[in-house]
Amino acid sequence: MLTDILDRHRRDGTRLMQILREAQEALGWLSPATITAIASGIGWPRAKVEGTASFYSFFHTRPMGEYRVLWSDNITDRMLGNLDLMQAMCQKLWLEPGRVSEDGLVSVDTTSCTGMCDQGPAVLVNYRAIPRMTRERVELMVELIRARKPLADWPADWFVIEDNIRRADILLGNRMAPGEALGAALAAGADAMLAEIRTSQLRGRGGAGFATGLKWEACRQARGTAHYVICNADEGEPGTFKDRVLLTRQPDLVFEGMTIAAHIIGARRGYVYLRGEYRYLLESLESVLAARRAAGLLGADILGKGFDFDIEIHLGAGAYVCGEESALIESLEGKRGVPRNRPPYPVTHGFLNQPTVVNNVETFAAAALIAARGGDWYRSFGTPRSAGTKILSVSGDCARPGVYEYPFGVSVRQVLADCGAHDSQAVQISGPSGICIGPDEFDRRIAFEDIPTAGAFMIFDIRRDIFDVVRNFIHFFAHESCGFCTPCRVGTTLLKNLMDKIAAGHGTRYDIDEIYQLNRVLRTAAHCGLGHTAANPLVHTLEKFRPAYERRLKSMEFEPAFDLDAALSEARQMTGRDDAGAHLATDTENAR
Amino acid sequence: MTEARKFRIATASLAGCFGCHMSFLDIDEKLLDLLQLVDFDRTPLTDIKTIGLRGPCDIGLIEGGVCNAENVHVLREFRAHCKILVAMGACAVNGGLPAQRNHLDLRDILSEVYHTEAGLAHGGIPNDPELPLPLNEVHPIHEVVKVDYFLPGCPPPADAIWKFLTDLIAGRTPRLGHGLLRYD
Numbered sequence: 001m002l003t004d005i006l007d008r009h010r011r012d013g014t015r016l017m018q019i020l021r022e023a024q025e026a027l028g029w030l031s032p033a034t035i036t037a038i039a040s041g042i043g044w045p046r047a048k049v050e051g052t053a054s055f056y057s058f059f060h061t062r063p064m065g066e067y068r069v070l071w072s073d074n075i076t077d078r079m080l081g082n083l084d085l086m087q088a089m090c091q092k093l094w095l096e097p098g099r100v101s102e103d104g105l106v107s108v109d110t111t112s113c114t115g116m117c118d119q120g121p122a123v124l125v126n127y128r129a130i131p132r133m134t135r136e137r138v139e140l141m142v143e144l145i146r147a148r149k150p151l152a153d154w155p156a157d158w159f160v161i162e163d164n165i166r167r168a169d170i171l172l173g174n175r176m177a178p179g180e181a182l183g184a185a186l187a188a189g190a191d192a193m194l195a196e197i198r199t200s201q202l203r204g205r206g207g208a209g210f211a212t213g214l215k216w217e218a219c220r221q222a223r224g225t226a227h228y229v230i231c232n233a234d235e236g237e238p239g240t241f242k243d244r245v246l247l248t249r250q251p252d253l254v255f256e257g258m259t260i261a262a263h264i265i266g267a268r269r270g271y272v273y274l275r276g277e278y279r280y281l282l283e284s285l286e287s288v289l290a291a292r293r294a295a296g297l298l299g300a301d302i303l304g305k306g307f308d309f310d311i312e313i314h315l316g317a318g319a320y321v322c323g324e325e326s327a328l329i330e331s332l333e334g335k336r337g338v339p340r341n342r343p344p345y346p347v348t349h350g351f352l353n354q355p356t357v358v359n360n361v362e363t364f365a366a367a368a369l370i371a372a373r374g375g376d377w378y379r380s381f382g383t384p385r386s387a388g389t390k391i392l393s394v395s396g397d398c399a400r401p402g403v404y405e406y407p408f409g410v411s412v413r414q415v416l417a418d419c420g421a422h423d424s425q426a427v428q429i430s431g432p433s434g435i436c437i438g439p440d441e442f443d444r445r446i447a448f449e450d451i452p453t454a455g456a457f458m459i460f461d462i463r464r465d466i467f468d469v470v471r472n473f474i475h476f477f478a479h480e481s482c483g484f485c486t487p488c489r490v491g492t493t494l495l496k497n498l499m500d501k502i503a504a505g506h507g508t509r510y511d512i513d514e515i516y517q518l519n520r521v522l523r524t525a526a527h528c529g530l531g532h533t534a535a536n537p538l539v540h541t542l543e544k545f546r547p548a549y550e551r552r553l554k555s556m557e558f559e560p561a562f563d564l565d566a567a568l569s570e571a572r573q574m575t576g577r578d579d580a581g582a583h584l585a586t587d588t589e590n591a592r
Numbered sequence: 593m594t595e596a597r598k599f600r601i602a603t604a605s606l607a608g609c610f611g612c613h614m615s616f617l618d619i620d621e622k623l624l625d626l627l628q629l630v631d632f633d634r635t636p637l638t639d640i641k642t643i644g645l646r647g648p649c650d651i652g653l654i655e656g657g658v659c660n661a662e663n664v665h666v667l668r669e670f671r672a673h674c675k676i677l678v679a680m681g682a683c684a685v686n687g688g689l690p691a692q693r694n695h696l697d698l699r700d701i702l703s704e705v706y707h708t709e710a711g712l713a714h715g716g717i718p719n720d721p722e723l724p725l726p727l728n729e730v731h732p733i734h735e736v737v738k739v740d741y742f743l744p745g746c747p748p749p750a751d752a753i754w755k756f757l758t759d760l761i762a763g764r765t766p767r768l769g770h771g772l773l774r775y776d
Contacts, residue, residue, distance in 0.1 A: 510738055557738075558671075558737055558738030560731075560735055560736050560737075561735060562735070564664060564727075564736065566728075567727040567728045567729065567731075568661060568725045568726075568727060568728070569728065570697070570698040570699050570728045571698060571702070571725035571726050571727070571728075572725060573699065574698070574699050574702045574703070574717050575717050575718070575719035575725065576719055577719050577721065577725065579721045581661065581721050581724070581725075582661075582721070582725050584661055584664055
């Protein structure tokens, strides 16, 4: 079995992620013997293989049961009651979250946002997505698990993922036949095509908004033995799911954009880095790729123009940090997803140290449109500084969560009206690392010059406690910190501890000061964007929703994070004492 | 204007080994210079038992972590009477060696020592109200009170203590820098 997997991947260490995933799918878990065999198979040191295997949440180096149920734990899932459902499931299975059942049958735990925010609460069962969980589904699922029914025999409608396209514009409304944009691009030639991309003023859709034409030109000019195109479909920012819909509804457009990019920069090979949570898309995407190969749109001598290019899909394994382009490349090379030092940037030193273009799914789709319709046409949408459209993933408190494509420049208020949101008190835009805005800012616009975004748009109405929202985000960062640099590894955990302390009613003014202090450390000393932005939700909401924190503070004096009197409980129990000296006053005034 | 008031310093060792106090004494002849600048309040050096009887203290130096109820009382008294409270040494900063017991259940420790272990098993677990009860876990002092400065080292070198105090007294934010800032 393992030999087959290794042979299929040509015993190539850079394919380690796929080897590990397939081995785990076949064997259930990655045992020490499996890791040893894989290491010798690819000729890597064992420690390096184990390093990779232990880095990713979706790989396990101990058995996690025949059924692994992971509840998506984004704030939107919380608001839809995921924790109650998970608890009900655990009770029925006589199980503690995170533990494997005695008989090795099942484990239940939480995982970071799985990108089903518009149809939560969602779970992954053996890494297959099931949205819209209910009590009835929990009960039936428990029975199916107890009966050891294979997933293939579970109700098929459970696995249906809805697209929920509520507003389509030029991208989601695209009706071009596969090959139309590519034909136009190849006919125009690489130089003219690059000029069109520059004319269009297309900017990266992953959030940072770097000029796409500039990036592609720099990569084209960079010297190397090979050039690569990578599509970043590691859509991990909680609250984002628009790439899932693009890859479901417009996969040809995305692959076509990649192929056009390859033609411009001179690449023969491209990769789609698909987040592990979207494993269910793999087969359908593979079949689209096969159809493109059969139609002469991919592979050797594309459209008879003597241009060779092919695309491969690489599945991630549950690591948010791999959405950062250099961590993504490390992961694509079979390593731990630790961000690289930048510069040098991927355009000169990317995949296998060669010039590489990494762009978001939506960027490639937009590039394909530009190839077919021209840069001037594209620039006619949006604002002068933000050309084209932006797809928003709308979730949270609204009547119609889903995917909305707007020309840049749309106001937050407009989006809220369109999705049927009432009594909104806050919108978190671009995920936890983005910004949180309140009602007085709802006239601000989605555009690079005002509110730039990768697409997440989470709505919270007046029933919600903003503190709970932020605490969920801070736990997310502490969980997803890759652990490479101390400021982030320790800093995100300290932030988490402070939020838990405030939540438990032990918070004070000093803890608020400490949050600002930690934000300074993270911003200046962390290795990558994850750490730089990890305190964003705190800093934004301390400014705009300060009373949500203040009303939780125990006093303005310092307080310990724990109950001092309870800390004597074990000694009281063992000595049988209960005199005054066997107790500690817990409020500061009495202590004096 | 009268002559500048001397700084009042108090020190205490909680769950520590007095190594930090020994390191403090290692500033040797500079102790005489220090005495030109400061008065000592409660400290093992003066054997004064109660803090603050002669007025508020400027600086409190705490050695050792918090392992029992008495430590909590002393620490709270120091916090109440000192404008600046300093965690001095590894145990005060992180819990240090005494915190090695934190991975064991206190009840198991007490049973092991007073019930199971030969030689001590006769008296049972001491329950005299005179004795402070141990806490379930040993805590660094900043988990119990607000701490203003941290002076790491096991112990902090004498020169580090000297630099730290002279900085504080002169109104400079203490910066230990290379050679003096150490964690072992």
